[in-house]
Amino acid sequence: MTDVWSAGDAYEAYVGRWSRAVAAIFVPWLGVRPNARWLDVGCGTGALTAAVLILAEPASIVGVDSSAGFLGTARNRVTDPRAEFYLGDARELRLASSAYDAVISGLAINFVPEPGAALTEFARVAKPGGVVAAYVWDYAEGMELMRHFWAAATTVDPGAERFHEGSRFALCHPDPLRALWTGAGLSDVVVDSIEIPTVFPTFADYWQPFLGGQGPGPAYAMSLDEPRRAALRDELRSRLGEGPIELTARAWAVRGTR
Template sequence: MGDEWAGSDAYEDYVGRWSRRVADPFLRWLDVPAGKRWLDVGCGTGALTATVLTLKDPAQVIGLDSSEAFLVGARAQVSDARASFIVGDARTLPFPDDRFDAVVSGLALNFVPEPHLAVAEFGRVAAQGGTVAAYVWDYGEGMAMMRYFWDAATTLDPAAAELDEGRRFPICHPERLHRLWADTGLDDIVVEPIEVATVFSDFDDYWRPFLGGQGPAPGYAMSLDEQHRNALRDLLHARLPACPDGSVALTARAWAVKGVAA
């Protein structure tokens, strides 16, 4: 339900704006010098690609995503001759072996049906000694905006637990990410948390993105009839911590993993 994204605006309003905050510390964590060739797999609306261009001064960066709708948004956002965007499948990358100095993926790997195939492809197209790295939200414990949502949803509808990303995406965990990288044959593997603030101006700023209907949680919210959706909204309003000015200050944690191609 709602895993497919039909437009970049809904993604940006829901989670893209927070993805940008993770991209900066993630790239600073990677020891990749200027002038290198980058591949951004699952580039979405281009947040990570744009940050690569800003922070890493690459010779080239290619963004790949399975969603043409996302790539429309990425091309509109990134106007740099060093960047290009193509439609493709993370499990069968359309590139020769040893093509890139850095292969990265932001908040996409958990949506790939066979993530081990994708990471194997990351390693294949990375040059020897190149960096292979990714980050994913900690859906189980660290992504507060979604944790509050699913805890409220399952209070009202226990069957909603089956849709909770914390249950559905087991790779979003440090030990599992480390194992995934190790099983691919990557060396010098490190996993670290990255935590960013997610401050909503008021409750409506928090709730409105769930009405976009795209992504697991918004898809669930919009599958409800008006009475049950209003009940979920009211329970969230009662549970979310509000600051004196009405803002809602939460945090979001992502797990980042990096390794070196043998």
Template structure:
């Protein structure tokens, strides 16, 4: 079955590992994203690429009439909230035309081989006048925990900032405009990511879930130690051992033409 197809070598199966790695930060971005959309209560939502449910949780707090969470990973779906859950491909949604008032995707669009097809599918299942929106990490500059890792790893072919051109403001705006959506808007959403210690930062990279951890798992012990030690020297650490970074995502929204 053709679900979201992750890039070669990426692993998206273990919900607990994802939570430790990046899920804890995505849960802070999701409510800010939902607030920005300003959707009234009682609407029908699709969360495409719902993962372990960070965005779904924020949607449910807004008082929706219904929420469907769709994801290719059975491991993620088992970890997700008690919403209606469907396994499926963002580029070929197993859903009927015009079924939703809001179609959203959080931190998933870049893992679709053809993002334009996914946006076209989002538009197809959206009702006239519906909001279609997404957010992705700003891998180039804003997602500091990953930026430090890739700068030290020196693996340009695996670096998410190069692999995922959709994760830039202009690329998102162009994708939404090319899909024929109206009132296209973008914004950056930034949150603090405070790690209690170097181990709090480093250990999630050992979970093999996500591009950077999967890359790390492919290396021999000596190279993993080299990356770990270089990061320990590089990261800004306070006297108490905390590492204070920030994470930024690019968000986009548009509206399907009414009538």
């Protein structure tokens, strides 16, 4: 099974909408002055880019992502003329050095095969004194909608544990994030938590996004045959009930200065 990142609308229904809530807290936390030039690496469907446009009064923002499908959704959703979107690799940004006041990334750095190479690029394209920052889900503990999913999945199929983001992404903890940022030569590094409510009116509202196939959990669900997927659904329903389902999601946010 491989992670799938292609259908922007399905990703929005799964976690894109929750990323928007985190971004609304993350952007003001950065304290970037108005009229700055921003770069959003791993911009996905444009959740973080849209928050910058609304909250930070940027002069411009460039979004870069490796998924053409996600970029198509971003271009449709974010039509502000200050925003541009390009296909690209976080490890090899085809952008000028020392060009951006703020280089940011939302829910993406842990999926880059070489995060150290990506951070080197983030620092390269940031201006001296510029902000380099990101946020990732606390997969192991605080991202409850995913934690409940994988707890149910491993009950039905113990082999599912190897796909669990909490097991796969050691980076998504404060100490590894701090080490990654300082290792890229950034100073004044700070790591903090951002917690948001994730409320589902019914169990169907919780379950349906997992059928979209975008990201590790949904990709795992859709890799199952129908009887095993039904068993997973029923195990989740027994744990969460019919609704409303009131959960929380925690992200780790990190920022530093070039």
